[in-house]
Amino acid sequence: MKNKISPILSMGAVLFSFMLTTLFPSCNDDLAADSYYTFTGEMMSDFLNNHEDFSQFRRIVERAGRMDLLASRGARTLFPPVNSGVEDFLKERGYASVEDIPASFCDTLVKACLVERTLYTYNLSETHQESNQLDLPVIIVTDGDTVDANGMTLSVINRRAAIINELKNDSVENGVVHPVDKVIVPNTSLGASLLDDNHKDFTIFYEALKRTALLDSLSRYRDDDYEVWKNNYKEFTQSMHIGNEDYVGKRPDHRYSGFTLFIVPDKVLYEKYPDRFNEDMTMDQKIDALYDLAVEKYNDNTSASIFGLDKTEPASGKTYKELYWDKSSLKSRYNPLNMFLSYHILDRLFTSTAKLINCWQINTAYADPTEWVGTMLDFSSIKLEKVYRTIDPAVEYEREFYINHSEACMYNNYERIRGAHLTTPENADNFSLNVAYYYVDDVLAYDQTMRNKVMNTRMRIDFMTLWPELTNNNIRLAGNPTQAYNSGDNSEDGTEAGGFNYYLPPGYLRNVSISDNTTFFISRPIVYWSNMGGDVLGILGTSYDVTFRLPNVPPGTYELRLGYCALVDRGIGQVYVDGIPQGIPMDMRYSASDARVGGLYNGGKGWRNKEENSSGIYTSEELEENARVMKNNGYYSAPKSVFYGNDGNDAPRYSANTCTIYYNQDNLMRRKICNVEVKANTHHTIRLRSVLTSSESGNFTLDYMELVPIDICGAGGLGEDLY
Structure with missing residues (x-):
């Protein structure tokens, strides 16, 4: 089902667009040659000053002290919210007016909607990712699933703000302006807070993350030591020769860490494993059931040797499996539930599917774009795949993301391994400063099926x-x-x-x-x-x-x-x-x-x-x-x-x-x-x-x-x- 934005907003945008076209004409390929707008040097600051429907956001910029920045030379992209979007934001946050917003937060809101390069919507891929002035992702999705009242496809930013079709791609001297219907509010929380705020659909996984202490391990974000020792190296290197061309290389500004979680919602556990889980169970019973499922996945001799479970602890003379395979040792990395959950966590941050897999230059008639990456379960890998080919009946979706999928071939005895289908949560934030999460429709494991069949390939x-x-x-x-x-x-x-x-x-x-x-x-x-x-x-x-x-x-x-x-x-x-x-x-x-x-x-x-x-x-x-x-x-x-x-x-x-x-x-x-x-x-x-x-x-x-x-x-x- 396609989502539509408010007809009232769309009508207002159309009327506003008409006024702008009359009073402040801009480029339009459909206009006659003698009707083209003659550019007069309007900057982003002038755009906000000249157009009354941005008076609220203009005041946010002024309180942030950033009007000079928007008046300066450059090549930027600005996503300013219309007044109605700011009013909605004020009501949501309990502010009586823009004057009640702390100046520091005003600065954050301005930086959140400003990208340091020029982006036109007609050059965007279906899912496009940039970084704003906060060094946080700006994810723009134009997939046809969200349309305006006229049935026109909308580009949606961070699943919150839609670019208003009638007003987009408005060129100014220092870049381009794309008015949006809502304020772009960055999520600046760390991982535990993100999951705490949004776990109503995955209470079992969330509780298991807490009990294993893996939730606490998601706090790593920026390496402050690098902020000091990076100054031992020059910011740029000149004319580095690689291939047939010379390049200038930039020293990375920061050294961030991040995590991506593949979470199985409660509903999936109830449907996939009805003999283990049901809604009437207590949470303790659900965690016990998840523990038992983990034991089933890793209770084999090869797993024991891969993960060191068969090694002996010198102090006790017992193997790590003997010591930690029980329901009272969930915080040990040798515990089966801890291992099970660790495999659902990647050691890197994928804030959107745009960066999940590099799909460039793959001829999908012969192969699907695939990446093999590490997880938080040491000595393991996971297979990320964007399935294009429809010759495999085990795959229900064309051009969809799957994890640990393998088509039927001679290397797995012509057995199709479906893997898990990945989706982005709807109506919830799914990324923050250092953590992103996605839903999968089955559990993942570095088990014998993964090791002996999916990975038995080139x-x-x-x-x-x-x-x-x-x-x-x-x-x-x-x-x-x-x-x-x-x-x-x-x-x-x-x-x-x-x-x-x-x-x-x-x-x-x-x-x-x-x-x-x-x-x-x-x-x-x-x-x-x-x-x-x-x-x-x-x-x-x-x-x-x-x-x-x-x-x-x-x-x-x-x-x-x-x-x-x-x-x-x-x-x-x-x-x-x-x-x-x-x-x-x-x-x-x-x-x-x-x-x-x-x-x-x-x-x-x-x-x-x-x-x-x-x-x-x-x-x-x-x-x-x-x-x-x-x-x-x-x-x-x-x-x-x-x-x-x-x-x-x-x-x-x-x-x-x-x-x-x-x-x-x-x-x-x-x-x-x-x-x-x-x-x-x-x-x-x-x-x-x-x-x-x-x-x-x-x-x-x-x-x-x-x-x-x-x-x-x-x-x-x-x-x-x-x-």
Whole structure:
């Protein structure tokens, strides 16, 4: 059902729009050429002064002392509420007038509706996320589910304020103004307060979070130590060369932490597990039932070894499972209910689904956009997936988000694993300063089904998801990927696409060791670049040396690969796993058509397979044989499900006329590093060390890695797809 805003508001907006059109004309593509508005230098401050329906918000700006800011040069976006929206806010908060609002809160309200770049609604994706002057998310959803009285789709900000269609995209000298129907009020609470205010639909999960003390663990927000030691590093680095272009890198302003919770509402527990839960039970009985469900999920020998339950505590001589698997030890991380809930908490903040999964450059005819990320349950991972393909009857929704889903394939004995469907709570705040939560329609577990079936596949892992700090500090997926490289990418003013490129001081990322002469550099996503998802992490320096953890996967043997784009000015790096060098150094300077790789390619970007495209020159049989030659040399072609280029502004969209499939380009490939034996209850590490001479500077790029179970890609294995 589509939601509609008040007809009275819409009528008022139309009348107001008519007055503005008469008295203060603005740009309209439908007007005759001689009717175009001749711009006279109106600033945002002038806009508020000249238009009476913003007199209330104008007074808020004045009391905040921010009118000079709105009169200054720049390229900003302002979302001012109309007077009726301010009146509603005053009634909700119990203020008699704007004069009763504390000046400091007035300042907060102004900063909450101000974005430091120009945004026009016709350039927004269905779910678009920006940061306001409070460094808090501004999430704009334009999905057709909410319409005005005329049936026109509305853009809704933070699920509170709708941009008034008749008044939007009003250009001023220092940006653009989008009037809204309500005051944008930021949620500045920390996680426990957010859940306390909104848990009426998930009382069981909320009580379990309290009893396990996991609710108390959601308080981490900003690293105040970083506010001091960041000053040891300059704010910008100039002309950092990565790929074919130079970039300016910004030092991160802050070092935030955050969490995302996947919560199972009470209603779902009653419906999915009627033999365990019902509304008439006491809360103690419900928590006991949840505890018993947790025991069922993790009561196996492999789980015991993964999570260290079989280890002996020296003082007592008992295993941790013997000590803590009871209903009186809920606060122990070895307790099954504590483990169960920890797996429902991610170690990063996803304030909207716009940042949940990087959907750019994935050809959804062959694969669904997928991320593998860590949880608060150590040694575990979770699969986030946006399901586009409708060939799987187990999936009820097209283009919806699922967790731990797997389509039927040979790797899981053709058994469909539905996983859990993710939705955003309605009519409630679902994010604050450091916590966001979503609903799932089934419980999640790092159990045998997840480990042995969902994760028994080629896992392609974007390096941008490896470290929570990149998501928590708006470094990952910052800006508009459809904007090509431009002057802003080599400027301290920020890119024209929004956001910045970043360099990360040593110590900024957890569980990463970086030598002093190494620069960790992250370029913003650009869909025209041949990096998966458009973004890439460059390790720069004449003698770089970096060590970090491998992602969490179940115990077993895996083939480890690195995917990259070869360029003549790339580097040569020795790769170590757990401190042991693996084969010869990895040279990123030659392409897959080089004799050392042995690939058959039809030029740099041409189609390889003539059966798929008339311009191809090789048959499927020839390419299958060539794949064996490349594999014997330690390489794979790049995947077919990834492309670069773009057809349109929304993600993802593939067109054979404008996009290039990775599989067809000869400088895109995957290099096998080694076979890794992943041990239970152990963190494994990768080290990358430059082997160029100290006078040479070549960058080593970290785009994506693959971890593939050996029974898929090894001798006698099931075989691997090309996607």
